[in-house]
Amino acid sequence: xxxxxxxxxxxxxxxxxxxxxxxxxxxxxxxxxxxxxxxxxxxxxxxxxxxxxxxxxxxxxxxxxxxxxxxxxxxxxxxxxxxxxxxxxxxxxxxxxxxxxxxxxxx
Amino acid sequence: xxxxxxxxxxxxxxxxxxxxxxxxxxxxxxxxxxxxxxxxxxxxxxxxxxxxxxxxxxxxxxxxxxxxxxxxxxxxxxxxxxxxxxxxxxxxxxxxxxxxxxxxxxxxxxxxxxxxxxxxx
Numbered sequence: 366x367x368x369x370x371x372x373x374x375x376x377x378x379x380x381x382x383x384x385x386x387x388x389x390x391x392x393x394x395x396x397x398x399x400x401x402x403x404x405x406x407x408x409x410x411x412x413x414x415x416x417x418x419x420x421x422x423x424x425x426x427x428x429x430x431x432x433x434x435x436x437x438x439x440x441x442x443x444x445x446x447x448x449x450x451x452x453x454x455x456x457x458x459x460x461x462x463x464x465x466x467x468x469x470x471x472x
Numbered sequence: 473x474x475x476x477x478x479x480x481x482x483x484x485x486x487x488x489x490x491x492x493x494x495x496x497x498x499x500x501x502x503x504x505x506x507x508x509x510x511x512x513x514x515x516x517x518x519x520x521x522x523x524x525x526x527x528x529x530x531x532x533x534x535x536x537x538x539x540x541x542x543x544x545x546x547x548x549x550x551x552x553x554x555x556x557x558x559x560x561x562x563x564x565x566x567x568x569x570x571x572x573x574x575x576x577x578x579x580x581x582x583x584x585x586x587x588x589x590x591x592x593x
Contacts, residue, residue, distance in 0.1 A: 408586065452517050
């Protein structure tokens with residue numbers, strides 16, 4: 366099975382900073398990659414699918430890139446409401462594995 | 473508006489069974505694959521199982537294979553998870569999630585609020 370490894374596991378950044386989270390797959394998986402945001406005490410929310418397609422209603426400061434084994438989620442200008450844990454997920458085939466998560470905090 | 477409402481969680485002893493339900497509304501239920509995803513207290517997301525829109529295809533995480541069974545009743549717009557031989561490590565909030573399409577090869581665009589399952593003596 367393909368394993369999904371996210372890094373870093375946590376980060377602290379200043380408002381307005383550019384934030385980058387990476388997700389690495391143990392095998393190639395084309396672009397069947399999604400990113401989710403889970404705010405404290407809330408339900409996960411789909412941000413990006415097909416590695417780089419922004420889900421409707423998601424702010425344009427979020428973007429995704431990558432294909433094959435290496436993927437990136439970027440927040441171009443960190444806002445207070447972006448405090449959350451972010452997860453990548455593969456969906457090319459079962460198991461539909463999630464990465465371990467990246468907790469984003471404000472410095 | 474898509475709505476997913478889980479029920480059936482609770483406290484169960486190790487080795488016991490529990491059946492979760494997820495009542496869906498706001499979309500054509502039979503057209504979309506559905507999954508169960510769990511989150512242990514303070515931990516990350518763990519995918520548990522997926523079922524295609526027709527119910528003809530099912531897949532499971534290795535951690536639950538042989539113990540959990542996913543099913544759906546498209547006439548009742550309801551998703552189920554039968555959980556047997558429960559272990560302490562199954563303790564988690566269980567979410568039902570709607571896939572973006574009818575097959576399992578799709579991300580989850582809607583989530584329920586979750587139901588807590590606690591396995592303890």
